[in-house]
Amino acid sequence: MARPYTPGVDRAHPAAGSAPADPVWSSVRDRLHASGLRWTPQRRTILDVLAASDGHVTGAELVERCRAIDPATTPSTVYRTLDVLEDLGVVRHHHGPDGREEFHVLPEAEHGHLHCRVCGRSWEVGAAEVEPMLDALRRHRGFEADISHMALVGRCADCREIRRG
Ligand SMILES: [Zn+2]
Ligand SMILES: [Zn+2]
Ligand SMILES: [Zn+2]
Secondary structure, eight states: OOOEEOTTSSOOOOOTTOOOOSHHHHHHHHHHHHTTOOOOHHHHHHHHHHHHOOSEEEHHHHHHHHHHHOTTOOHHHHHHHHHHHHHTTSEEEEEOTTSOEEEEESOSSOEEEEEETTTOOEEEEEHHHHHHHHHHHHHHHOOOOOGGGOEEEEOOHHHHHHHHO
């Protein structure tokens, strides 16, 4: 089922200095090293903030939360680290209706996104739901679409109902 979400809402702010408890996060440090990146206090802060985030979070929100913990955090450090984490498969991103990036933190399952341009709500859409479309693109064009980067903008059932009524 599609799960509604609102970017930037209901996300816990981490306590300063809290350690990522998840074993996946502890391994990120080693993987950063393997990618030739140093483990800096700023990167540690970004990982702490990401570990405490649930669901979708924008780059701007991450910068804001990191700055609340470490005012010296620069947006370029945050975005560079996000690029690396995406290469490592720790985060994925798609684009909201305004084009800004929303990051999936450790997505449990591949999913795309539906955005209603009327009411502004968003839903996740599972791989199975869009598989017929993905399959058609594969067969007719040999094109493998990246569902987690996919966002469809349109009108939701409620908003279509209002317009008709
Ligand atoms: Zn993108
Ligand atoms: Zn998502
Ligand atoms: Zn709507």
